[in-house]
Amino acid sequence: MQRPSCLQPGDTVMIVAPSSPADFDKVLLMKQKLEAMGLRVLLGDSAARQRGYLAGTDAARADDLHLAFSHPAVKAVFCARGGYGSARLLSLLDFPLIRRNPKIFWGYSDVTALHLAFGRHAGLVTFHGPMMEECGGGGVDAMTLSSFEQLFTPQFIMLAAQDEYIYPSFSSVTAPLTGGNLTVLASTLGTPYEVDTGGKILFLEDIGEEPYRLDRMLNQLKLAGKLQQCAGLILGSFSDCAPKRQSSLSLPEIIYDHVVPYGIPILSGFPLGHCRPHQGIPFGVPVTMNGEDQTLVFEPGVK
Known part of the structure; x- marks a missing residue:
C-alpha cells in the first residue's frame, strides 16, 4: 500500500x-477554511453540477477524478458530498493512473466504493x-476540523471506545484497516471491487x-465469507438506525448472532461515520485494537 505524501503550506488540493x-x-x-489552513483550492466541475441525484454525468465525474490525480500540482483530492453514485464510476476509472500518482483521497459514506477500489x-x-x-456548513466542531491535521504531519491517532457492550475478550490485534459504509460495502459483493477482508x-x-x-x-457479508476472514471488527456510528417497530433485535444482538460465534475481536462506539464529532482515519494502514483498554491506534496515513 502506498502512503501519499503529506501536505505542505502552499500545496494545491x-x-x-x-x-x-x-x-x-x-x-x-x-x-475558505482549507485556504485558511494554507492550501490552494481548485474546484472540479462536478462540485457545481447536478443531473438528478448525481453531480453530473458518470463520464464527467470520472474525468474530474482523473484530472485530480493526473494534475501535477494537486496533492490531495477531497470529496464534496456522499449520497449515491460513486460505484457507477468504477468501470470507468483508470486505476494505473491513480497508482502512478498516489495522492491523499478523502471522503466517506457513498465514497466507500472508491476507497475499496483504490485500495x-x-x-x-x-x-x-x-x-x-x-x-x-454551520455547527461543525473543532474535533472534526482537527482531523485534517493528520494530512500535514504523519501522526498516530488513538480513539477510545464509548460503548460498553461485552464482546469476546482479547488482548490486542494489529492488522491493516478496510471497510466503510455497510450499505455501500454490501453492494460491492460479487464484483471486482468487493471488500477484501482476509487478515484485515x-x-x-x-x-x-x-x-x-x-x-x-x-x-450477506457472513454468507460471502467476509466476516470469517477478518482479523477484527470495528463499529463506528450507526446514526438513525433505531427500529421503527416495537419488535426488533438491537445492533448488539445482531452482532452477537453473526460475528461473535467466530471469536473475532470487536470494539464499538467510535466517532467514525455519520456523527458529530467525526474523526477522519486512514484506510490501508495497520490499526491496533486493544481489548484491555478498549482503544484503537491508527498508524499514520501519510509519509
Whole structure:
C-alpha cells in the first residue's frame, strides 16, 4: 500500500463530487477554511453540477477524478458530498493512473466504493473523513476540523471506545484497516471491487438503516465469507438506525448472532461515520485494537 505524501503550506488540493450534488455554497465555505489552513483550492466541475441525484454525468465525474490525480500540482483530492453514485464510476476509472500518482483521497459514506477500489486496484492508502459540504456548513466542531491535521504531519491517532457492550475478550490485534459504509460495502459483493477482508480489520458504519436491514447486510457479508476472514471488527456510528417497530433485535444482538460465534475481536462506539464529532482515519494502514483498554491506534496515513 502506498502512503501519499503529506501536505505542505502552499500545496494545491482539489474538491470533486463523485456522488450526489453538493450544496455549492457550503463547499465554498469549506474552500475558505482549507485556504485558511494554507492550501490552494481548485474546484472540479462536478462540485457545481447536478443531473438528478448525481453531480453530473458518470463520464464527467470520472474525468474530474482523473484530472485530480493526473494534475501535477494537486496533492490531495477531497470529496464534496456522499449520497449515491460513486460505484457507477468504477468501470470507468483508470486505476494505473491513480497508482502512478498516489495522492491523499478523502471522503466517506457513498465514497466507500472508491476507497475499496483504490485500495484493491491502485494500492493506495485513503482517508475515511468528513465531507466538504458538512465541514462547510454551520455547527461543525473543532474535533472534526482537527482531523485534517493528520494530512500535514504523519501522526498516530488513538480513539477510545464509548460503548460498553461485552464482546469476546482479547488482548490486542494489529492488522491493516478496510471497510466503510455497510450499505455501500454490501453492494460491492460479487464484483471486482468487493471488500477484501482476509487478515484485515473491518470497519463498519451506517445511517438510516433499521436493524433488520443491518441484519440482512451483515448476514450477506457472513454468507460471502467476509466476516470469517477478518482479523477484527470495528463499529463506528450507526446514526438513525433505531427500529421503527416495537419488535426488533438491537445492533448488539445482531452482532452477537453473526460475528461473535467466530471469536473475532470487536470494539464499538467510535466517532467514525455519520456523527458529530467525526474523526477522519486512514484506510490501508495497520490499526491496533486493544481489548484491555478498549482503544484503537491508527498508524499514520501519510509519509
